[in-house]
Amino acid sequence: MLASVALMTLDHRQQHLESLRSALSVAVYPLQLVVDLPNSFGEWLHESFATRRHLAEENARLHTEHLVLKAELQKLSALQAENLRLRELLDSSFKVGERVLIAELLSVDLDPYRHEVVLNKGSRQGVFDGQPLVDANGIMGQVVHVGPFTATAMLITDPAHAIPVQVNRNGLRTIALGIGSIDRLSLPHIPNSADIQVGDLLVSSGLGGRFPHGYPVGVVSKVQLDPGQAFARVVARPLAELDRSREVLLVWPARRAPAGTASDAADEAAEATP
Template sequence: MLISSYKQNPARIPALGARAFALLLLSLLLMFLDHRDNHLDAVRNAISAAVYPMRIIVAAPVNFWAWASDLSKSKKELQTENSRLRAEILLTAARLQRLTSLEAENNRLRDFLEARRRVQDEVRVVTIMAVDANPFKHNIVLDLGSSQGVYAGQAIINADGIIGVVMEAGPLTSDAILISDPGHALLVEVNRNGLRTLAYGTGEFGRLDLPGLPNNADIRTGDLLVTSGLGGTFPSGYPVAVVDTVTRIPQDAFAEVTATPTAALDQMREVMLIWSAQHDEQATNDE
């Protein structure tokens, strides 16, 4: 077809060559003028402004894909960062709980050390291994036994006061009863005036009853009750409880008196056993 078209119009080729040559000269002239005097800046800016929407339309799919990829990547990175931060928060909280527990234990041991300095008798810190599950029996098991010198009737204290007494000493462990047990009673005296009476356990960790005081007994709310030293079980002068209620009924012979133990009997992990001088002398005499 091209051959036939050339045969029909043989003068077309020279005409195209002349046009191309003219366009080449025009281009060189425009380049020269633009280079020297920047006459085509306005034209170039107009063409650029006209073409800009087309550029936006052409680049839109690519830009959208890049934006979607960045968004997906950012979301994944945020989720990963969020998961990492949550794990760090949980780890920090766990460490903080452990530090809080260690701080509380350190405070308890410091209190024990301070109490030991105040105690004249020989004492030893022991750990509570178990607590009786029966809510009506306030019994505990200690991690020391007769092989370490523990004996039945040995007094138990902590940094705040009297806790209880050893009931049975096995070779490696010991069973003890708390002063709050309903079956326990100890002889106490009012630290203010020396008035003596019995303090009975009630089955509640925070209450002791003093039922044997007459209405005219000199006892007041806030009085400190300490061990009397009589009976041979508890050495004298150790805090036991603080009187919190005194109710006097005229037609009754005895007052209703209750006291709160100085020691938190339901919040203990470590306690102290007392080897009193009185017991050592008795053991020496028995030998």
């Protein structure tokens, strides 16, 4: 007993057994690792699952936010495009000079041989049969049927539609016929000797009293002269965006403007100006 105490006292003072303890600790260390392995592995596994679950939840949250932000961005883009279209229509209403009413397309006839659209305005807003329909670029067509809350309009490219036009450059009068193609109008019965060229602007002539004078209708895109025929083959491209416009203008000639129904953009702007 005394020898052990003496040995411990000597080691404490002179550190003679330090090398032996170091060697023993090195030998015992693998055993300590093996003994502690289940606990360490359990903690690592728990932390890994928790981290994976957290990352999965974070990824799902970010994915949802991404979808929401994309939807909002698309909505903002659509609102921006609609705002631009309405600004163009407003500018067009100032140029028109007659009383106008902005209408929105509810549906489009899918029949390839019938170019008709349904509008969200009807007789309660003063819409009438034969009323001209325009967009920011030119004449689109005319109303052919009116209900209390909706109206059906025939586009100028419908095979049953015809509109009196004239060449803006020289006043040459003709008729623009729809041929069932959304991007073409036919100008029949134009003599080979007539002064008409590719690029000529066609405007409404006002003849017949249906369409006011001077509205843009189309641009001549093809003039084909055939010496063997009495008339030239002339094709025009409509200026109105018939397959893209969503908001349109219903126009009242001055003599038919219904009081208190259609919005006169020019008058409203003049009243708002101090």
